[in-house]
Amino acid sequence: MRLRVEFTTEPFDLDEAPAHAVVAREVVEAAELDAVDVGPFGNTAEGGADQVLTAVDALLRRSLEAGATRISLQVNVVDESVSGEGER
Secondary structure, three states, rough: OOOEEEEEEOOEEEEOOOHHHHHHHHHHHOOOOOEEEEEOOEEEEEEEHHHHHHHHEEEEEEEHHOOOOEEEEEEEEEEEHHHOOOHH
């Protein structure tokens, strides 16, 4: 099974990326995921279920430790027939 996670961390700071946002970015970029898109107002990552769920666990724990007061996330099952890839 493939999953896609979309997430944001708060509070926002438009002048400088807060520590919790930097940590969240580091977590998903270091995870063994197939696709990562990091942006100023939202982030997405995609990969095998185990890899995504492991990354989400680390993302939640480390972002909260770094000062996040709210983390919004959505996890979706990706239709493998559309992406054309199997689980890695």
